[in-house]
Amino acid sequence: MKAVHVIEGRAVPLERSDVDTDQIIPSDWLKRVERTGFGRGLFSEWRDDPSFVLNDAQFAGASVLVAGPRFGTGSSREHAVWALMDYGFQAVVAPSFGDIFRNNSSKQGLVIAQLSVSDVEELTSLIREDPARLVVIDVEKMDVEVPATGWVRSFVLDPMTRERLLNGWDDIGLTLRHESDITTFESHSHAPSLRGLFDQSGHLLAR
Amino acid sequence: MTGRTLYEKIWDEHLVAAPEGESSIIYIDLHLVHEVTSPQAFDGLRLSNRRVRRPDLTLATADHNVPTEPLSIPVTDPISRRQLEALEENCAQFGVTVFPRGHENQGIVHVIGPELGVTQPGMTIVCGDSHTSTHGALGALAFGIGTSEVEHVLATQTLPQQRAKTMAVVVEGHAPDSVSAKDIVLAIVSTLGTGGGAGYVIEYRGAAIRDLSMEGRMTLCNMSIEAGARAGLVAVDDTTIEYLRGRAGVPSGDAFEEAARRWRTFVSDDDAAFDKTVTLNAADLVPYVTWGTNPAQVVALDGVVPDPADFDDADEKSTTERSLAYMGLTPGTPIKDIPVDVVFIGSCTNSRIEDLRAAAAVARGQHVAPSVRALVVPGSHRVKIQAETEGLDQVFLAAGFEWREPGCSMCLGMNPDQLAPGQRSASTSNRNFEGRQGRGGRTHLVSPVVAAASAVLGRFATPDEVNS
Numbered sequence: 001m002k003a004v005h006v007i008e009g010r011a012v013p014l015e016r017s018d019v020d021t022d023q024i025i026p027s028d029w030l031k032r033v034e035r036t037g038f039g040r041g042l043f044s045e046w047r048d049d050p051s052f053v054l055n056d057a058q059f060a061g062a063s064v065l066v067a068g069p070r071f072g073t074g075s076s077r078e079h080a081v082w083a084l085m086d087y088g089f090q091a092v093v094a095p096s097f098g099d100i101f102r103n104n105s106s107k108q109g110l111v112i113a114q115l116s117v118s119d120v121e122e123l124t125s126l127i128r129e130d131p132a133r134l135v136v137i138d139v140e141k142m143d144v145e146v147p148a149t150g151w152v153r154s155f156v157l158d159p160m161t162r163e164r165l166l167n168g169w170d171d172i173g174l175t176l177r178h179e180s181d182i183t184t185f186e187s188h189s190h191a192p193s194l195r196g197l198f199d200q201s202g203h204l205l206a207r
Numbered sequence: 208m209t210g211r212t213l214y215e216k217i218w219d220e221h222l223v224a225a226p227e228g229e230s231s232i233i234y235i236d237l238h239l240v241h242e243v244t245s246p247q248a249f250d251g252l253r254l255s256n257r258r259v260r261r262p263d264l265t266l267a268t269a270d271h272n273v274p275t276e277p278l279s280i281p282v283t284d285p286i287s288r289r290q291l292e293a294l295e296e297n298c299a300q301f302g303v304t305v306f307p308r309g310h311e312n313q314g315i316v317h318v319i320g321p322e323l324g325v326t327q328p329g330m331t332i333v334c335g336d337s338h339t340s341t342h343g344a345l346g347a348l349a350f351g352i353g354t355s356e357v358e359h360v361l362a363t364q365t366l367p368q369q370r371a372k373t374m375a376v377v378v379e380g381h382a383p384d385s386v387s388a389k390d391i392v393l394a395i396v397s398t399l400g401t402g403g404g405a406g407y408v409i410e411y412r413g414a415a416i417r418d419l420s421m422e423g424r425m426t427l428c429n430m431s432i433e434a435g436a437r438a439g440l441v442a443v444d445d446t447t448i449e450y451l452r453g454r455a456g457v458p459s460g461d462a463f464e465e466a467a468r469r470w471r472t473f474v475s476d477d478d479a480a481f482d483k484t485v486t487l488n489a490a491d492l493v494p495y496v497t498w499g500t501n502p503a504q505v506v507a508l509d510g511v512v513p514d515p516a517d518f519d520d521a522d523e524k525s526t527t528e529r530s531l532a533y534m535g536l537t538p539g540t541p542i543k544d545i546p547v548d549v550v551f552i553g554s555c556t557n558s559r560i561e562d563l564r565a566a567a568a569v570a571r572g573q574h575v576a577p578s579v580r581a582l583v584v585p586g587s588h589r590v591k592i593q594a595e596t597e598g599l600d601q602v603f604l605a606a607g608f609e610w611r612e613p614g615c616s617m618c619l620g621m622n623p624d625q626l627a628p629g630q631r632s633a634s635t636s637n638r639n640f641e642g643r644q645g646r647g648g649r650t651h652l653v654s655p656v657v658a659a660a661s662a663v664l665g666r667f668a669t670p671d672e673v674n675s
């Protein structure tokens with residue numbers, strides 16, 4: 001993953017709560033075996049509606065999505081994160097998030113900025129007032145700012161997520177620094193091996 | 208020392224390393240894989256020249272995408288076919304056991320784990336699917352992960368994790384006969400709300416939970432994620448041990464008794480403290496149905512469609528308005544006056560043999576209403592064969608239900624089993640999100656017996672109405 005320090009761009013107010021991952025990327029899109037090209041599927045059922053905010057030319061090219069509570073609940077599909085990023089979003093600001101979505105975002109470098117309901121409402125009105133306003137999200141300082149207005153709010157990232165974002169660290173690499181611990185653990189693990197349970201073709205062997 | 212909760216016991220036993228200032232690393236005992244969330248993970252392994260660390264702790268099945276038409280009909284959608292082929296190729300390349308479409312062990316990933324006895328108490332289990340929580344019914348810590356984490360587990364057999372908070376959801380007393388496990392969990396999700404469980408692992412406790420069969424507990428744990436919790440657990444008891452006895456993946460003879468002794472330790476200690484406790488009274492529960500577009504929007508089957516005016520909170524008011532508009536419902540309409548177009552009995556929530564038995568008991572000697580299309584999709588091949596042995600397929604077919612091949616099917620509509628725009632379903636699945644069962648489709652979540660009764664009467668109904 002690429003390191004992320006500061007995100008600077010225009011923002012889109014979604015103004016919806018409980019935006020689940022089935023809305024972010026409908027299941028039709030999950031048949032693909034690639035990791036790219038999901039941007040076209042982002043909110044695809046809502047985008048057919050000409051009045052949907054992403055169809056508003058004022059918000060074209062925005063890099064920050066501002067949403068209501070419980071954004072990204074539901075399915076574990078990382079495709080939701082791929083779709084948001086492929087479309088051009090680098091951060092999502094909302095009052096709360098689905099746990100798995102938040103996790104998946106941290107693996108891809110999509111910044112999750114959690115602000116209170118009233119802060120999100122204020123940010124939404126600032127953008128509504130002037131959609132051209134720049135929003136700046138600083139991962140190092142952990143704040144969201146609308147520089148033209150002096151509006152700044154801080155958010156919290158857990159220290160590890162912040163480090164990983166700032167350094168662009170790959171999780172597998174980080175874990176493999178502890179490979180000897182894994183090997184030691186395996187010597188006394190209770191994990192029941194499936195070896196001997198199935199034959200080559202997955203049929204149960206008599207035991 | 209104060210006692211530990213079940214969650215804490217499993218966590219402690221799987222802690223590989225707790226490096227200062229970093230996430231803890233926990234060991235994963237079983238990694239379940241399916242075609243939808245794995246291709247990009249296997250690609251990642253290839254790109255970085257990594258292997259699957261423990262193919263013997265990894266098991267794959269095709270489920271999300273498979274058509275449920277007779278096996279003689281090939282997979283016609285080329286993108287789906289490509290994904291199913293990719294699963295087989297990846298598993299062959301990396302030495303992972305896989306059950307493709309038509310295999311005798313194939314089925315929905317959360318149905319086959321317990322069924323084969325590879326889901327066992329005290330284990331850590333992950334899968335690139337949020338309903339992995341199902342396996343918690345057996346006292347295993349089981350949760351859904353995204354594709355990057357799938358790759359991480361394939362490569363390292365571990366996951367970086369932060370310890371969750373613990374919540375006890377206690378259902379006291381005994382549920383009336385008309386109340387199924389599905390009704391209990393709909394009541395819980397409605398009480399907690401879609402975000403109420405976020406950050407927690409839930410342990411379901413109380414007499415009404417202990418009364419449930421193992422399959423009922425699976426239905427319950429399955430929907431933990433609908434309350435925002437990544438995992439749900441039920442402590443091990445006699446029901447758990449008896450369910451496991453004789454299954455393919457568990458030891459036999461003395462070795463089973465020895466394993467059972469260890470499994471029985473996977474209960475919360477009496478003096479263990481939970482971060483939060485929520486209590487429900489089972490005697491208050493009734494059959495439920497969802498009316499909206501998130502699974503916490505629940506109402507009694509005897510009730511009416513809610514009115515946005517009943518909500519004080521502005522956010523809830525607008526959510527309700529939006530949901531009702533999508534669902535095409537008018538406030539105040541009695542639920543039992545609402546006609547259904549499609550009935551779906553299936554999904555990892557309710558497609559096991561007990562679910563099919565319960566639905567068949569309602570359907571026996573009846574007929575599906577002429578305006579209704581009704582599908583029964585068993586959770587696995589083994590469930591299908593068991594049901595056929597018991598003659599349940601004939602009961603369903605005689606009553607005008609379709610009897611199909613196993614898979615996720617209309618739970619998420621990735622295969623051809625979909626709702627048409629505007630169609631309304633009574634579905635035994637777990638998500639009523641907009642478009643979940645097909646673009647523009649309107650989903651109402653119900654138990655298997657309510658689904659069967661609604662199929663017969665062509666509107667939402669309870670089983671007692673069918674026989675009266």
Ligand code: SF4
Nearest residue numbers: 338554555615618619
């Ligand atoms: S049946 Fe539905 S919820 Fe269960 S694994 Fe399949 S798609 Fe997911």
